[in-house]
Amino acid sequence: MQSRFVIERIEAWILDIPTIRPHKLAFGAINRQSPVIVQLWLRHGACGFGEAATIGGPSWNEESPESILHAINAYLAPCLIGQDGGSFGRVLTRMDTFCRGNAFAKSAVEMALIDAVSRSLELPAYQLLGGKRHDSLPLAWTLASGDVRKDLEEAQLRLEQKRHRIFKMKIGARSPADDVAHVSQIARGLEGKATLTVDVNQAWDGSTARRFLPQLIDAGVTLIEQPVAKWNREALKVLSASLGSSACIMADESVCTPQDAMALARDQACQVFSLKVAKHGGLLRTLQVAAVAEAADIGWYGGTMLETSIGSAASAHVFATLGDQHHGCELFGPQLLVDDIVTARMPIVDFELQLPDGPGFGIEVDLGQLERFDRARTGLNAV
Template sequence: MKITHVETIPVQVPINQERAVRGGRGAHTISPFLLVRLHTDEGLVGLGEVSCTPLWSGEDQVTAAHCIATYLAPLLIGADPTGVERLCAGMHRVLAGNIFTKAGVEMALWDLLGKAVGLPLYRILGGAVRDYVPTKFSVSGQEPARAAAIAAWAVEQGFRTMKVKVGIEPEQDIARVRAVREAIGPDVRLGVDANGGWAPRVAVQTIRRLCEFGIFFVEQPVAPLDVAWMADVRRQVPVPVMADESLFTLQDAMALARASAADVLSIYVGKGGGIGAGRKVAALAEAAGLTCTVGSNLELGVASAAMIHLAMATPGIGAEEFPCDILGPFFYEGDVLAEPLPISAGSARPLERPGLGVELDEALVARYRVD
């Protein structure tokens, strides 16, 4: 099998503005992605999705499409897509950085490998280590009453675990978490995500006060500048610290582990360059006595499928203890898939079909296309 043509499609699905997530690094009110289709001489088509969130990675729909067309397509066209590792190494050789872009291509390569051998991706990765992927909700950093209303809505949907965005202003952060805890009751598990918004000293003081509300983790309390900052905070607070913005590459994971700067690593399918890179981080975490979760740029269906396969097959992802952020259907007005993924409040499952198991609905792709 050979790749004959690489196609990219910029899309943007509107987000429910009432629930749109605001946090310590701004508001996620629009959500651009780039769909990738790898066409082959055997008629199989591999699907990928690039998270085009410049605030996160410095990549957007234009840079992703440009880098794929200019640097990656020449490497891919004529190549056997089932050589995933070799092609990933090639992508890293011809293009530095741009990891979310490369991850969108890597996802499409895995999809083609699965379709070529007739197996769902999680089975190619070694088979299921869990029956489903536990998920949690993410509550926007709104004023307290509004955040509490969103959290109560999430409980009504069936969520038993959620996180609240903090890191905006310490007194407001505390008022928001208090209001959310009062709204959801004592039994729903509650974490906080500061998106690096607190200075180290403020982080320690604020997290200690938030412990009154029974939080079970704190995500990225300080900016991703020096791992010593996170290590310093972690030593002084009684709850597990999760690294998100501090973790992109395998080397970042190693630095965090060496510095004892985190208890939990947040893996994305985009960070580090894809599913394979995420699996390596999860293995490193196991070796270091840490655990992982799957975090999110609020992916659409193609990348959400990739997240589900990754979490289904990776023992180093402790999704039961730290549920994953696989949440698209709770935020978007629609999606680009022909058949929706089995994602409900608190759980996500793969479609039992080859590769990622998803297909695009052409009419929906046309509706959400933005070029």
């Protein structure tokens, strides 16, 4: 019998969307996001949308918008046309056979496929991923203007609006002592009102982390993301053991594959995994990494690559299926962009992001907005 989910056509393109302010991270500042959008058509069904966003071109990891677009157009789309899109596992294996690595590119294609199949079945995507266990998740915001006064203004406004009360600070670009001073000033300004986390994005070596993390914890930080290089599991292990119960170490760049997750769990190298659909290579592989976390008594955090509402809604669907050992999510990407590419964003109520319940990822893409930000039309260059 012919599957009703035969993959008919896949198209991909790059958008360039400015951010509302410069977003400063350890490895540089970004002024725009350049997500790769994928549209996938089923022969007898609906079409779906997927997205893969990087931060600062290939600065966060090896993939860039241009490499993602190339992998999809040259290898992933051709190997999937005419295949049964309803067999997700087979689709993933086929993509792996024709193209090693390239997790971000594969995640965008798999996302569009899951959107299309769930729309064809008129079901929300979370239903195909095991069913939801959360209707909403606490939503963090990242303070990354680089300026204490502006960061505090941003935080106060978001507290008043009841949008965010978890704030993540991006550090690692300045000297560690300056970073500690910056974080301490913000912590004093927000004392008793918010949960504070930091993301070092691999910028420190083990001894810098051993020296300065206790100072951040004294200032009030309770979750520390990727303080050292992604390969430095030994340092993560030492830090996790020495910090005790005062704060949690969260792996981000260090945890991409289920094998990474196993190694971190075996070494007891962190207490939390930041889950991100793109780096894991899709929604199903996010579930695999999350399963390792659950089995190893490691908590999870719903991470972002600063996607538009397409990637953010897809991430919300998979995060909604996970257990209770979580530290909230940071699917705030749409709010950092000057505009979005959907007709309505996911609502935020009482500091929580609300999971959209419609078919697919529950959001409707605005085709006019796709055209407006299309790199082929605007003629912008790579970062």
